[in-house]
Amino acid sequence: MSRVAHPAGPRYADVLPADHPPAPPADLNALNPAIWPRNTARDTISGAMTIGGLDVRELAGGFGTPAFVTDERDVRERCREYVEAFGGGTRVCYAAKAFCSRAVLRWVTEEGLGVDVCTDGELTVALSAGVAPESITMHGNNKLLSEIERAAAAGVGHIVVDSFEEIARLAHVAGQSGTRPKVLLRVTTGVEAHTHEFMATAHDDQKFGFSLASGAADEAVRRVLTMPSLDFKGLHSHIGSQIFDAAGFEVAAHRVIELASRIHAEHGVAISELDLGGGFGIAYTEDDDPPDVRSLAKSLRAIVSAQCEAAGLPEPELTIEPGRGIIGPSTVTLYEVGTIKDVDGLRTYVSVDGGMSDNVRTALYDASYTCVLASRTSEAPPMLSRVVGRHCESGDIVVRHCYLPADLAPGDLLAVAATGAYCWSLASNYNHLPRPGVVAVRDGAARAIVRRETLDDLLALDVG
C-alpha cells in the first residue's frame, strides 16, 4: 500500500497491497464475540443484528443513522474486570478522552473507577455527571491557567504536571487558594509502544512530560519538592496505545523506578504512587489478539514489584488509565448503505451516510475495522469491499478492506465494530455533517445519551 502523501492528502487505491485480496471470512454473517459488543446477536428469525436485546432496524428507525450504539452492560463488565484483575492497591481511572459523556462517566464511577480528564471541557462533563472531584486526575501538556484554577478549586484528586511553567503556575494557584493538590510528574521514558512492538530510545522527541534522558525529570522533582503548596505523590508514564504486550511497560517501569531511586537518594523521599497510563489493546479485527486483562494485570504488578525490590524501594500504589479497553469494544456504528460502485477488477466501493467525520481513525492512523451487513443475513457470495463515507475527500475511508455479501443494496444497514473509543470524541462537522448521536442499550431498552446534532445546531453557531 502506498503511504506516500501528495499535497491534497494520501492517495488511496492507487497501489494494491502485497496481500491483495485478503481472504474472505468463512461466514459473512458471523459475529465474533471477541470483536463485537458482548450483548450482540442475530435474531433467529429475521437474521438482523440485535444489541442489548434491540433490533438494529428499530434503533436506526428510532434514532437515525449514522448512530453509535453502546452496550452499557459491556462497559460495566469491562470496568469490573479491570478492577478485579488489578485488585486492591491499584486505582483504575477511565481515560475520558476515549469517549466522554455524563452517562458513561456515571457508569464507570459506579463500577469503582476514577476518571482522567485533560481539559476543562472533560472536567466540566465529569463534575456535572457527579464524579467525586477527588477521584479525578487532571492531565494536559498545556493546561490553561483557568483550567489549573478550576481544577484546584474543585479539589481534583491528582494533577499530573507536564512542564516547568506549570509547576510554578500550579504552586502559585494552590498557594493563593490555600489548597495543596496531589501532584504526579509526567515522565517521558523514551519508550514508545504499539501492539506487539515497542521502541526504547535514549531521547524523547515529543511534547509530553519531562525527559528522563536529559535530566529534566530530576530537575522537575527538585522544583516540585521546593513548593510547599504542592503535595508530591509520584510519577506518571504513558507509553502508547493499542498495546498487546507488557514488554514496553517493563522497560518504562524500569526507567521510572530508576528515577524513583535517584529521588530517594537525593531527597530521602519514596514515591507513594506510580501511574503507568493507559494503552491496553482491544480486538478490532480477527487479526488482533489482545491479552486478557487478568494476565496483563499480573504482568504489570509483577514488573513493578520486581523493579521496586531490585531498587530497594517500597512498592508505590499503582494507577492505570484504560480508555479504549473500557469503551472501545462496547460500541458499534450503524450506517445506512447508499451508493454501491463496482470498480472493475479492484473492489466494490460501498458508500455510507457518515464517514471520516464520525470515524477519522482509518484516515488518521490507518486503523482497521470489522463490519457486517446488520439489517439481515445473506447467503450471497463475498464481495471485496471498501466502506467509504460521503465527504469530499478520497481518503474518506471507514473500513479499508472487508467482505460484504454481493447482494448488498442501498438501504441495508452496516455495523462497524469497536468504534467506542476515539471515534465520537474525534468527530467533526466536516462538510457540515451534523455529528451522530450515541444511543445506550441495555436489556431491551434504548436511550440517547448524546443527542444527534441537527443542521439547526450548526446554523446556531454561525452568527455572522
Ligand SMILES: Cc1ncc(COP(=O)(O)O)c(C=O)c1O
Ligand atoms: C496519559 C494518558 N492516559 C491514558 C490514555 C488512554 O489510552 P487508551 O485509550 O489507549 O487506553 C491516554 C491516551 O492517549 C493518555 O495519553
